[in-house]
Amino acid sequence: MTLFDLALKNIRRNMKSYGLYIGSTIFSIIIYFTFAMLKHSDDISGLAETSKQMQAVMSASAFVLMIFVAIFILYSNSFFMKKRKKEVALYSLLGVRKRSIGFLLFFENIVIGLIALVIGVGLGFLLSQALLALLLKLMGLSLSVGFAFSMQAVIETVVVFFLIFLVTSLLGYRVIYKFKLIDLFHAEKKGEVQPKARILSALNGVLALAGAYWLALQDLMTSSAWRIFGLAMPLIIIGFTILGSYLLFNSVLVYVLNLLKKSKNWAWKGLNLMTSSQLLYRIRGNAKTLTIIATLSATTITAGGAIFGTYYNTEKNVEQFTPFSFMWEGEEQDIDSGIVEDAVSFEAKDITIEGEVYDQSYYVIDEETFMKLTEALGWDVENVDLAKDEVIMADPFYDERLEEKAATVEVGNDVKAVDQFFEQPLFNIQTLPGITLVMDDASFQELDGGEGTYQAVQTADYKDHLELSKELEAKTEHFSSAVQSYQDSIESSGAMLFVGSFLGLVFLVATGSIIFFKMMTEAEEDKGKYTVLYKIGVSKKEMKKTVRYQVGLIFLAPLVLGLMHGAVALMAFSNLLDMNLWEPVIIWMAAYTLIYILYYVVTVRGFNKTITQNAAQEG
Incomplete structure (x- = not known):
């Protein structure tokens, strides 16, 4: 049996274990190929004359998406490889050469990548047709959309993901050389030292966030801070926000969890002591994850809220600067008096x-x-x-x-x-x-x-007279119309809303997936502890309760901080444009929170299923 045959056999037998990684890879390919299909679509290319910024926006967004999916797959692969270190150690213990094990991991990752590519391209093609129709609707264009397949999008997707799979495969190959055999056997059992609560770090975190919020709310036109820092100002704000978030998670959470552990009324109730201890000993790893999630959440909420707010206020902005339905220089024109x-x-x-x-x-x-x-x-x-x-x-x-x-x-x-x-x-x-x-x-x-x-x-009903607007424009000079301004604005803002919503949804799914991978990995590590608790008489109901608390904190903390970051950023954006964006922003935040809660429910169910099944099998 060759190494390639063994790789195929491993994948078939361990499909359940590989499921999370394969699923995340397919998801990444679907979203990238869908976007590539839209970017290279003939319908979108035909809109270039109507909306000149469309191609530039799509190309820039595709680049951002490419960087993002690469990071996302590398992140998913790191969790996947952590679960496989024990398997790698067994191969080594049985006398298999390191080079052969490395090639085995390389082949497995390439095969998974090829399978994910075929499935992802197929599903991405179907999804792109539906999203293209949605894009045209958001842009206010009544064009018929036919099924079109872009070979350029396929080639671009294959090249991008082949390079990503090559990198992840080489990382897998490197695992066998990087770690000692004993480290591979105990990779899943390696714990973390309990961190100490540092008041100075917590205070610095609060000051960093306060400084970031203060700078963000400074008026671009009159602020001395903007004059001093200039174009570096956004980078300073982002840097302070990330630093403050990390210090808050790393210090404030430690402080709060230590207080809860010392509280007899809370700690000795049910499995609360275990819940706080679990979170406390993993706080360093969780702090990094929570900072990433809070930053992604804030980015999604800010970008999506700003774009949705602009789209939401399109009609209001048109009516503000184009108060008359039609206006031109010259003599009167023959218009139906009925309208x-x-x-x-x-x-x-x-x-x-x-x-x-x-x-x-x-x-x-x-x-x-x-x-x-x-x-x-x-x-x-x-x-x-x-x-x-x-x-x-x-x-x-x-x-x-x-x-x-x-x-x-x-x-x-x-x-x-x-x-x-x-x-x-x-x-x-x-x-x-x-x-x-x-x-x-x-x-x-x-x-x-x-x-x-x-x-x-x-x-009356100025938006119904686009044809009349075109006729008058051909006959007059210095012509302007509310309906044409509305059409131009809705096309531009509709395209931006689509791209922003698409990327926002991708970021949202990514934040949920990161937490999901994190918690499911911890579920695998903790299932032995829960089995012991089950054997000594702890009910499944009580175990599920502590899971809800543990997962809930990991979800709630970055969500609250992300909403705070997003609210401040959108307040600054609203002040800059002198627009009232609160209504669309609240709608956007509510939608984001709802989808986020759905991820929480799925993660809790997955965690509970892992620990209860193991407890039932061994109990």
Whole structure:
């Protein structure tokens, strides 16, 4: 029997033991191939003209995904190899040469990789068709999607994962040379020294997180911290966040668990003492895992929440900067009167005022036009009666963080007082961008400037008139429409939402899987202890209860910290864009938490099944 035959036989006989590793490998291939299929899809390529950022976003995301799946498979492989060290030691004890054992592990990993590739590519192809239809729907495009198979995506996936499997196979080959025989036999039994609670480390952790949160909430426009650190600021915030998370897990959890162990009322109730001891002695390994999970959770929540918030507010943003359904320069056009709610034809003058630092341009209208426009927009404005030295100003790009509201404005040789100030645009900014001034009729007539005739039309259900928008655009100049702005925005934000949600789901599954692998490995290590407890009379109900507590802490701690990190980051993002994102962010966090809880339930059931089956067999 050759080594290759022995490798195949091992896989067939130990499929249950290999299941977790094979499952995680297939999952990684499915998500990468699915994304590669979407990236190379003819339908997506056809959208490049409509959404120019699409290909760049997909390519950048594919690179991030490639790095991520490589790390994920290496992480899964490390748990897989830990379980196999005893088997490797037996081969060595029976006289098999180290080189032969290394080749055996190499062949096994390559075979598992090939099997996972075939299954992953097949399932990924089916999944990509459904996700492509979802992507087009999110982008607001009614295109028919046919089944298409991209050989380029297959080649890219095979190359990427062949390199990953080659690396993991070489790592497996190295195991036999790296460890002594006695270390391999006791790999699963190797414990950790109980760490001591360090108040200084806990305090440093709190200070690091407080510093990260403070820096994150500093205003980008006015903060001295941003001026000092510049582009290094995000890296500093991330560094402080990771450091603070690790120190909190490594010190605060140790402190809390030690307190619980010393509490007689809690420690001597059921198996609580065992639960706290189990967690305490593994806290160093758990601290690293919990830090990774909290960081991944925060990344997923922040990126997903920001993208979902932008998509959620698409319509609001369009209506804010494109208040009229249609607007253009030129004469009136023939539009069905049945859909027109308001139509305003007006004159506007374009003037430029020289300044010491830069010149300032204004669009000027008279009082009568102002009243017609505000009535069409539904503004609650009383009749205005401006004096010759007064104006009304509307600046849609006003930011109180950068400047104060203008009290006066120079028009030619005159200085006019600003009677009223509006932060909303009077016009579609694509047609008439910039600041608008309203003057009394006499001053407007006397004013020298480039004069133009403009049309502003308000319709019912503006999103239903895309064809009309295209017709008007072909006939007019400086045309803008709310429906076209909405379509462009929904395509861009819809694509970003899809990519962000896809990567977010992948990260979420990865965080759940990391905990699942961790806890199932601990279940294998602890099943002997639970068997002893079962033999001395501890009920299965009591054992399941302690499992829920033990697994619950490992799930809850990084989730709470990840939600805190994400909330602070999204608050900073909301302040930067001056948008209210709380409603979509809460929806996103609730969805994330729900899926996370499902992983907790699955992990608890898997842990319980491992220990109770072993207890029943040996009891």
